[in-house]
Amino acid sequence: MKTPGSGYWSRLRRLPPTLLVGLALLVPYLIVALTGQLWAPYDFAQIGTGRPFSPSGGEHWFGTDQLGRDVFSRVVHGADDVLFLALSSTLVATLLGGVLGLACGLLSGWFDLVVMRIVDALIGIPFLIMALLIVASSGPESSGDFSLLIVVVTVIYAPRIARMARAVAVDLAARDFVIMARMRGESTWSIIWRELTPSAAGVLLVEFGVRAGYAPLLIGSLSFLGFGVQPPTPEWGLMISENRSAIFTAPMAIFAPAAALAGIVIALNLVSDGVARLIGRAKADS
Amino acid sequence: MASQLILQRLGLALLTLLGVSMFIFWTTEVLPGDIASRVLGRQATEEAKQAFRDELNLERPVYERYGLWLTDALRGDFGKSLVSGRPVVDAVLPRLHNTLILAGYAFIIYVPVSLLLAIIAALYRDRTPDIVVSLFNLLGLALPEFVLGTLLIYVFAVQYPLFPVMSMIHKAETLAQILHVTTLPALTLMTAMAVYSIRMLRDNLIEVLQSDYILMCTMKGLGRVRIVILHALPNAAIPALNTMALNLTYLIGGVVVVEQVFAYQGLGSLLVESVFLRDAPVIEAVALLSSALYIIANLVADLLAIVLNPRLRSR
Numbered sequence: 001m002k003t004p005g006s007g008y009w010s011r012l013r014r015l016p017p018t019l020l021v022g023l024a025l026l027v028p029y030l031i032v033a034l035t036g037q038l039w040a041p042y043d044f045a046q047i048g049t050g051r052p053f054s055p056s057g058g059e060h061w062f063g064t065d066q067l068g069r070d071v072f073s074r075v076v077h078g079a080d081d082v083l084f085l086a087l088s089s090t091l092v093a094t095l096l097g098g099v100l101g102l103a104c105g106l107l108s109g110w111f112d113l114v115v116m117r118i119v120d121a122l123i124g125i126p127f128l129i130m131a132l133l134i135v136a137s138s139g140p141e142s143s144g145d146f147s148l149l150i151v152v153v154t155v156i157y158a159p160r161i162a163r164m165a166r167a168v169a170v171d172l173a174a175r176d177f178v179i180m181a182r183m184r185g186e187s188t189w190s191i192i193w194r195e196l197t198p199s200a201a202g203v204l205l206v207e208f209g210v211r212a213g214y215a216p217l218l219i220g221s222l223s224f225l226g227f228g229v230q231p232p233t234p235e236w237g238l239m240i241s242e243n244r245s246a247i248f249t250a251p252m253a254i255f256a257p258a259a260a261l262a263g264i265v266i267a268l269n270l271v272s273d274g275v276a277r278l279i280g281r282a283k284a285d286s
Numbered sequence: 287m288a289s290q291l292i293l294q295r296l297g298l299a300l301l302t303l304l305g306v307s308m309f310i311f312w313t314t315e316v317l318p319g320d321i322a323s324r325v326l327g328r329q330a331t332e333e334a335k336q337a338f339r340d341e342l343n344l345e346r347p348v349y350e351r352y353g354l355w356l357t358d359a360l361r362g363d364f365g366k367s368l369v370s371g372r373p374v375v376d377a378v379l380p381r382l383h384n385t386l387i388l389a390g391y392a393f394i395i396y397v398p399v400s401l402l403l404a405i406i407a408a409l410y411r412d413r414t415p416d417i418v419v420s421l422f423n424l425l426g427l428a429l430p431e432f433v434l435g436t437l438l439i440y441v442f443a444v445q446y447p448l449f450p451v452m453s454m455i456h457k458a459e460t461l462a463q464i465l466h467v468t469t470l471p472a473l474t475l476m477t478a479m480a481v482y483s484i485r486m487l488r489d490n491l492i493e494v495l496q497s498d499y500i501l502m503c504t505m506k507g508l509g510r511v512r513i514v515i516l517h518a519l520p521n522a523a524i525p526a527l528n529t530m531a532l533n534l535t536y537l538i539g540g541v542v543v544v545e546q547v548f549a550y551q552g553l554g555s556l557l558v559e560s561v562f563l564r565d566a567p568v569i570e571a572v573a574l575l576s577s578a579l580y581i582i583a584n585l586v587a588d589l590l591a592i593v594l595n596p597r598l599r600s601r
Binding site for chain 1 (some may be wrong): 298301302303304305306308309312313316317320424425427428429430431432433436439443444535536538539540543546557558560561562564566569572573576577580581584
């Protein structure tokens, strides 16, 4: 006989509601990102599919933009670029910042002092100004490169993640299991990987989720300023900037990418909030 | 000791500013490679490039150039724009003035609005007003400034033409004119800032309202509003001060996008223009100035927290 509350359904119902709502929002985005190319009615760069700035309805669900491109198809095609950029750049930043921060907290001393002063300096530059500095440091020929945008997000996020990971590691370094590992003569790298990472993984995962949630806004803002993704890439921030003049004639050309952008930010935030709650529960249980 | 702590924070802030200046110099003058070919074009003659390098001391070692740049900058001399040839300071100062007007206006409306909404949300915890405030927060978090600004233009400049579509601050003279052109961009900045602090202030207030001394106030028969404003708010606001100062720092980056949306002639739009032109001296000046303001805002938040918190003070 089944004990109450052990079934699949009731276990699902005990998950934090923010996680469920977040996943319900996020999963469609992932499906669209992975399969959108197969069923989007038009290609994202195909011009003249209709009269420029035609309103939504009929053949064009969200209308068309200034070149007569189908806005619905562009929003669908944009999902994989936006998600790929946000997730990959935040992942690089979390790995780099996480390892650096954990090493600083564990080693303390000179290494910690020097790295943390560099971190202070990098955090001392407001993030949009930092983004523009990095754009300025690269040639005009590399504008719109995905790799440049990943560098931008990494340089902005990694120091902030490192500062947080360091605080976690300072706390952990005083615990018995880490002191034992040091006495056994384990290498620094092995302590970071085998002793610290398992305990810090939860915090880093939540940090990854929250940061990934804001990455689309950061990249979108850069695209809006003209330094992010370049046309004709269907990035949502760039689409909003391109279609701003059509706010009366074809408002859906702005509202659709804006809603898509807002939705992904909310989804990633809710999921990371849910994960944080799950981790909090696991801690309370143990 | 408080004075020791304050001195330590001051020292750290100066060290950070030094690191920031190195990073800015490195990204604008070292990483881009040969500035001469970039500014003059690849077709320029070798003599022209050489003259250009001599004028800007580009042949000297990097640390010497950095030292010269920093000592000049400390004296308020940021060199000449590579594009217009005019002193950078002349371009920066009027823009800084405009940006300070906008940022100051945004901050002045931000403090009471976020306090008021947080108090309402805390008083009506988990009831309709609280939920409305949370929804407003969620929306503000998810809508980037350029969407928010565009929506505000749509509603308040086009549907109901109360404010101009473009904020021509350089043509505004009287206070009324200045308020007329800066209200929409200031509202955009205010909303983007408020969403971060309302949530935090509300949670702090709720925590403080559950403490014993508030119960004591209630038992003494003090009114609810009086308890919240005179007894709970000061304690709840101290941790939130840091968030407010962090929001000042947000403001310094946020103006870049908002100024672009409203075609506002400020420091942010100057930075965007000079990054397009790769005008290194102007980029350096704006980035250094913004970062200095940012670091000062952080320092002020730290010092305020030390001065206001008796527990930190006695240590």
